[in-house]
Amino acid sequence: MSTEHLDVVIVGAGLSGIGTACHLERDLPGTRYAVLEAREDLGGTWSLFRYPGIRSDSDMHTLGYRFRPWSSATALADGPSILEYVRDTAQEYGVEEKIRYGHRLTRASWDSDTQLWTLELPGQEPLTCSFLLMCSGYYRYDQGYTPDLPGLERFGGTVVHPQLWDPEMDYAGRRFVVIGSGATAVTLVPAMLEDSEDHGAAAHVTMLQRSPSYVLSIGRTDPVAEVLSRWLPRSVADPLTRTKNIAQIIALYQISQRFPRFVRGLLRKATQAALPEGYDVDTHFNPRYDPWDQRMCMVPDGDLFRAVRSGRADIVTDTIETFTEGGIRLASGQELEADVVVTATGLNLQMFGGAEVVVDGEPVHLPDTMAYKGMMLSGVPNLVYMIGYTNASWTLKVDLVAEYVVRLLRHLRDHGLGVAVPERDPDVEEAPFLDFGAGYVQRSIDELPKQGTRAPWRLAMNYAIDAVALRRSRVDDDTVRFVPARAGRVPEAERAAG
Ligand SMILES: Cc1cc2nc3c(=O)[nH]c(=O)nc-3n(C[C@H](O)[C@H](O)[C@H](O)COP(=O)(O)OP(=O)(O)OC[C@H]3O[C@@H](n4cnc5c(N)ncnc54)[C@H](O)[C@@H]3O)c2cc1C
Numbered sequence: 098m099s100t101e102h103l104d105v106v107i108v109g110a111g112l113s114g115i116g117t118a119c120h121l122e123r124d125l126p127g128t129r130y131a132v133l134e135a136r137e138d139l140g141g142t143w144s145l146f147r148y149p150g151i152r153s154d155s156d157m158h159t160l161g162y163r164f165r166p167w168s169s170a171t172a173l174a175d176g177p178s179i180l181e182y183v184r185d186t187a188q189e190y191g192v193e194e195k196i197r198y199g200h201r202l203t204r205a206s207w208d209s210d211t212q213l214w215t216l217e218l219p220g221q222e223p224l225t226c227s228f229l230l231m232c233s234g235y236y237r238y239d240q241g242y243t244p245d246l247p248g249l250e251r252f253g254g255t256v257v258h259p260q261l262w263d264p265e266m267d268y269a270g271r272r273f274v275v276i277g278s279g280a281t282a283v284t285l286v287p288a289m290l291e292d293s294e295d296h297g298a299a300a301h302v303t304m305l306q307r308s309p310s311y312v313l314s315i316g317r318t319d320p321v322a323e324v325l326s327r328w329l330p331r332s333v334a335d336p337l338t339r340t341k342n343i344a345q346i347i348a349l350y351q352i353s354q355r356f357p358r359f360v361r362g363l364l365r366k367a368t369q370a371a372l373p374e375g376y377d378v379d380t381h382f383n384p385r386y387d388p389w390d391q392r393m394c395m396v397p398d399g400d401l402f403r404a405v406r407s408g409r410a411d412i413v414t415d416t417i418e419t420f421t422e423g424g425i426r427l428a429s430g431q432e433l434e435a436d437v438v439v440t441a442t443g444l445n446l447q448m449f450g451g452a453e454v455v456v457d458g459e460p461v462h463l464p465d466t467m468a469y470k471g472m473m474l475s476g477v478p479n480l481v482y483m484i485g486y487t488n489a490s491w492t493l494k495v496d497l498v499a500e501y502v503v504r505l506l507r508h509l510r511d512h513g514l515g516v517a518v519p520e521r522d523p524d525v526e527e528a529p530f531l532d533f534g535a536g537y538v539q540r541s542i543d544e545l546p547k548q549g550t551r552a553p554w555r556l557a558m559n560y561a562i563d564a565v566a567l568r569r570s571r572v573d574d575d576t577v578r579f580v581p582a583r584a585g586r587v588p589e590a591e592r593a594a595g
Pocket residue numbers: 108109110111112113114133134135136139140141142143146152153154155160200201202203232233234235236238281449450451452483485489490491492
């Protein structure tokens with residue numbers, strides 16, 4: 098039996114994979130492509146995480162796709178609504194029938210002679226494709242990150258990681274300790290105090306953090322979006338809201354980076370005003386790093402602060418000396434009693450969902466590669482990866498990269514080319530792949546590719562600048578080597594699209 102061949106294979110049916118497939122449907126119709134998804138559902142992050150309160154912590158008008166704007170005034174949406182949005186988008190653009198569930202890519206091997214990727218998919222027939230789009234997210238799905246927790250084996254209660262949440266868990270009357278200070282921890286604390294028929298309300302929740310994060314209260318709904326959508330048609334109001342939010346994100350990030358002390362002061366004042374008089378803001382909400390050196394935690398309508406004010410939640414900043422039978426003893430000597438400990442301690446970063454990438458028989462060692470325009474890797478032909486922004490909504494970058502991919506595929510088609518491979522420039526110095534201080538990034542930075550110190554080996558991480566760079570820059574710059582397509586090997590779909 099001959100191996101099935103596709104023009105393009107997208108790996109991953111999350112926000113990025115579905116969005117990228119829509120770009121192909123819209124702008125390169127006729128492309129023979131499939132979306133390979135390891136799991137049995139689409140949505141990626143938004144179908145995997147089931148912990149209480151799961152929601153976006155960046156606004157939906159920028160986390161939603163540019164080509165299908167989020168059309169609700171709700172700025173921070175819950176996980177199920179985001180999943181529904183991704184599902185509806187896949188349906189509307191005819192992408193749903195292109196998804197092959199239960200297809201986990203474990204090895205992708207490029208062969209320069211045939212100009213083909215061969216994809217190994219355990220339990221399924223292998224496939225070949227001309228172009229590979231890795232929309233596989235950035236972390237391990239099978240396990241979250243749990244640091245070494247001294248004495249954990251002694252603890253008599255339940256321990257759960259938010260990535261492997263038990264939806265049947267009963268909270269009623271139980272005392273929870275949530276270890277962590279990131280977006281997940283600040284989401285969980287108020288959510289577990291809310292009463293519901295399914296799980297009841299926790300008696301008390303303590304957020305135990307080693308060091309604090311910046312926490313900013315923003316409106317659950319966007320008043321400007323509300324006004325615009327009342328007076329203007331959706332087709333005008335939604336893109337306007339999106340543009341306003343992009344400007345807002347860029348301004349907040351740039352001002353934070355340029356005037357960190359000023360922004361730190363403003364955040365401190367806002368936090369102080371949201372908490373009871375005399376609350377120790379300097380211990381619990383004053384991070385060691387400057388604003389936006391790590392992602393800021395957004396809390397809708399100040400729900401975390403409200404939980405603290407209610408007296409049913411508190412925040413403790415300390416280190417764990419040891420777990421005990423009934424809870425946790427801290428370095429300060431304080432004891433926290435707990436029935437359940439939630440380890441909201443983060444993710445394990447992973448590129449390509451752990452799939453091995455091989456070029457002409459040689460395994461690709463990611464740290465030896467350099468990222469080109471934040472989407473291709475030096476020495477790796479016909480492969481684009483989608484990793485979104487860490488300082489703004491993920492999809493802003495993914496949408497830009499998908500537009501670029503369309504331009505690149507058109508260029509290959511129009512010029513009878515079969516291969517595009519960025520070639521590393523020895524004069525460009527190496528820099529870390531992500532300029533981001535978050536623990537999960539720093540833990541794995543040595544296993545990731547590098548970026549360069551200048552364009553096109555780095556992006557600005559600023560949507561306004563990157564949008565110009567990715568939309569206007571030539572796809573045939575001097576950095577990319579193009580190879581004519583082997584005779585008879587111009588992808589049919591790309592011809593069809595012409
Ligand atoms: C809890 C949480 C909240 C977040 N909130 C925000 C937010 O508010 N704003 C923001 O901008 N970002 C947020 N992020 C980052 C978030 O992951 C992105 O916004 C976005 O959802 C990522 O989409 P993705 O499709 O790139 O990756 P994912 O959602 O991770 O999807 C990847 C898909 O690829 C599949 N896959 C992976 N490897 C393989 C393989 N080898 N073979 C086949 N299939 C494979 C996976 O099964 C999965 O379905 C959040 C992340 C987490 C964990």
